[in-house]
Amino acid sequence: MSTNDDRFEIKFWGVRGSIPCPGTQTVRYGGNTSCVEMRVGKERLIFDGGTGLRILGESLLSEMPVTGHLFFTHSHWDHIQGFPFFAPAFIPGNQFHIYGLPAPNGATIKQRLHDQMLHPNFPVPLQIMQANLDFYDIEAREIIKINDITIETGKLNHPGEALGYRVTYQGLTAVYITDTEHFPDRLDNNVLHLANHAQVLIIDTTYTNEEYYDPKLSKVGWGHSTWQEGVKIAEAAKVKKLVLFHHDPSHHDDCLDTIKRQVQQVYPNAILAKEGLVIDLKNEFA
Template structure:
């Protein structure tokens, strides 16, 4: 395992400001969902949702339609695999990766609150020396670094297996919000600081003339939209956004670092986002409530999607 700032085989190409479907839902099959209908596409580019919940996993009979795992997304850019966040959904993705050894992938973290990293100690393909993983984080530098944080997570008395047991070729790359990353030729990732306790980072992945934005965890301003995020997501084909609370729930949760689906809709409208994806669902929201939210957002902005585990979207 190696630690350091982004270098060869994945690099920071610009530092802008230091801090300034085959859509398959859980248990069901649906036709491919294409966000950018009518566009000529030359290379494979899609996002798959392996975990869509916030705060804590909530498996059970009341969440089978939308899923109960915490945040984890997979993007395919041609033959390259990008993973975003390492919540409990990572374990489900890991089941598939075990059938595709050797695996070469980049894993980007929005931040390291527990619901976004609790799947990492159980990431079995990271224990296989045939695999290669590059780990990225932009919220820790300069006070901390990603490798030391994950070592602390996987240490006595919290966890019985140290990170050193992971035998995959792993490197750790810290950057700062505002950096532009180029993990591989043809893949450009813009980043921005999000409004969340202890910082978090939003990502815009640009590939083959299309874009997918991943914006979680963040809290909207009292008025208007966050200009940093609006700039990051401007004109995006797909925006995945932290819509944890309803408007009725939000007043008692101000300052928690999360947003609402209506605030995400305002952002999507202001920034010219094509497809808005409601994400980071409250674990207290069961399938019936998620159905009501899905109906309301579809009425307010047709084409809006509520994330489900197993869903695949193609811009």
């Protein structure tokens, strides 16, 4: 077993896309939007601030003071909705380093998080947060070093642009790729580069092929992919464990159970992300 100072663990706090979907039919997989925590060595890395970030924040209140690094793929609502409700950000003594890709119009990640907390959308401004918040604008293909952790970034195929992240520590790699749409005639080289020989690949598989190509309500151009395309990436990149992520809000628990059975028939080392799931890379792959 890895020690707290020498660990590489992933925990899922929000696994949905588009909009939160709480209810009796989403109990097993969860209804919160995207938020994934990685405990890597002594560092806490948080990927996206969907509504799952609120639940993560509540769990951290017993660990004050807290330091963390928060990486945003992009600023669509389902990836930033939880930030105004992230309780540790309101508490003096905590510190968060916040990273994101500038928007096509030039808006920084700080500006976009600030703007969602302005009237009439929210009652209190970002400035009321008393934690020390440091903001960093990053670009695709930029490499970020945090002590012995290497974080590589790559451009994803999504309206308004998005970033994928590859986290490597002591020879182990976990990759977070959401939201991205596959190309019709080839695999995305950016995605393949990030996923190459990763132990764990977390990837956007919002739709099934049937939904994506539905002649009455096509999802082509919506910025998301299918589990079938996720399998193609995992096979080509020689990934050890494939984690299907960013579940469509209309996919209730029984639907996701069916998808799980289907994907494991063609890729046995595939699982579906669900709230509370923990993957210990040191224990499973080292």
